[in-house]
Amino acid sequence: MRVLLCCTVLLCALGLPAQGETVSSIPRPRPGSWSVDTTGTMSSSTLAGVNQWGQEVDDKGLGQLAVAVVNTTGGRNPRTFATELFNQWGIGHAGRDDGALLFIALKDRKAEIILGNGVDGPSDLGRSDALMSGEIVPAFKRGDPAGAVLAGARGLAGLLESSPLNAPSGATSVAQQAPQAQAFYDPTPFRARSPPEYYRQSTDWTDVSPWFFGSGAGGLVIGVAGLRRWLRRRPRICEGCRQPRQRLDEDTDDDHLDAGQRREENLGSVDYDVWWCDSCQDAQVERYGAWLTSYSTCPSCDYKTKSESSTTLVSATYDHGGKVRVTVTCKHCHYRNEFTRSTPKLTRPSPSSSSGSRSSGSSFGGGRSSGGGSSGSW
Ligand SMILES: [Zn+2]
Numbered sequence: 001m002r003v004l005l006c007c008t009v010l011l012c013a014l015g016l017p018a019q020g021e022t023v024s025s026i027p028r029p030r031p032g033s034w035s036v037d038t039t040g041t042m043s044s045s046t047l048a049g050v051n052q053w054g055q056e057v058d059d060k061g062l063g064q065l066a067v068a069v070v071n072t073t074g075g076r077n078p079r080t081f082a083t084e085l086f087n088q089w090g091i092g093h094a095g096r097d098d099g100a101l102l103f104i105a106l107k108d109r110k111a112e113i114i115l116g117n118g119v120d121g122p123s124d125l126g127r128s129d130a131l132m133s134g135e136i137v138p139a140f141k142r143g144d145p146a147g148a149v150l151a152g153a154r155g156l157a158g159l160l161e162s163s164p165l166n167a168p169s170g171a172t173s174v175a176q177q178a179p180q181a182q183a184f185y186d187p188t189p190f191r192a193r194s195p196p197e198y199y200r201q202s203t204d205w206t207d208v209s210p211w212f213f214g215s216g217a218g219g220l221v222i223g224v225a226g227l228r229r230w231l232r233r234r235p236r237i238c239e240g241c242r243q244p245r246q247r248l249d250e251d252t253d254d255d256h257l258d259a260g261q262r263r264e265e266n267l268g269s270v271d272y273d274v275w276w277c278d279s280c281q282d283a284q285v286e287r288y289g290a291w292l293t294s295y296s297t298c299p300s301c302d303y304k305t306k307s308e309s310s311t312t313l314v315s316a317t318y319d320h321g322g323k324v325r326v327t328v329t330c331k332h333c334h335y336r337n338e339f340t341r342s343t344p345k346l347t348r349p350s351p352s353s354s355s356g357s358r359s360s361g362s363s364f365g366g367g368r369s370s371g372g373g374s375s376g377s378w
């Protein structure tokens with residue numbers, strides 16, 4: 001009897017951690033929200049960042065994106081799991097099927113991008129692959145889940161906005177010519193951290209789209225991004241000798257940066273441009289902070305190299321809140337801080353939303369997916 005009891009306890013203990021979320025146990029984002037984190041490890045500012053991208057793209061009527069962060073799928077194929085979740089939530093608008101989901105199973109170390117049936121053409125898939133392998137997976141590999149989530153949401157917003165589904169007829173040819181016109185401003189080729197083909201893909205939605213697709217406030221924001229990059233790359237004249245300065249590439253500019261600045265560049269929290277004048281042997285260093293990064297300014301060394309990581313001590317459930325241990329470290333100096341944070345308990349889906357109607361209780365419009373998209377693990 002006693003042996004039996006021991007075995008039962010042991011089985012339970014072994015069984016519990018392996019037990020994952022089920023598709024229907026994941027609460028659907030409430031209206032106006034585009035993210036769900038059942039692990040309680042994402043900071044509210046990270047989720048707010050995701051919601052901002054979600055709201056922006058939805059307001060423009062170009063599609064709908066969602067981010068779901070869970071611990072584990074409990075051994076189920078993450079892609080199947082995420083596709084079911086997509087269809088249960090009904091991300092995107094019915095008919096247009098313009099939804100995109102970033103699904104993350106943290107403990108399984110798996111990420112999935114699931115695209116709706118209207119936005120899963122070859123160019124959409126290329127962009128989705130580049131986002132997964134060029135941004136999301138690398139961010140997880142360097143221990144920056146918040147950065148991965150933010151880059152994912154931003155990338156999905158870009159994917160939806162630039163999808164052929166949203167391209168006005170005739171705009172394609174113009175959009176293809178525009179990047180060449182841009183090269184005029186920059187005699188030295190721009191070096192992006194990510195693979196060059198992804199950079200080329202990303203140009204057309206950060207810079208080109210505002211002039212052709214942009215309207216309203218969203219277009220203005222993207223237009224500002226284009227202007228900002230133009231200002232950044234315009235030629236510089238040396239004040240000393242009135243000769244044009246030369247922009248150093250990422251390898252040679254390191255000589256003119258200090259250790260903290262180089263660390264910022266490695267982490268992607270700040271990008272530095274060094275404009276060199278050969279006749280005066282003078283370097284002009286310009287600092288460009290990343291718009292969305294999980295790194296913030298370290299109170300000790302003042303570089304943008306402080307990062308937060310968190311581990312779940314108690315998972316939040318429908319009945320009680322959870323507890324998370326947050327560790328703050330600086331990737332440059334020895335600054336370190338640790339504290340615990342309470343997370344709110346999960347909200348039960350309202351009875352109407354669990355009864356099978358896809359779009360009630362959330363902002364989603366009943367979009368469908370056949371499972372197109374990209375997978376990643378780290
Ligand atoms: Zn000079």
Ligand SMILES: [Zn+2]
Pocket residue numbers: 298299300301302303305330331332333334335
């Ligand atoms: Zn520091």
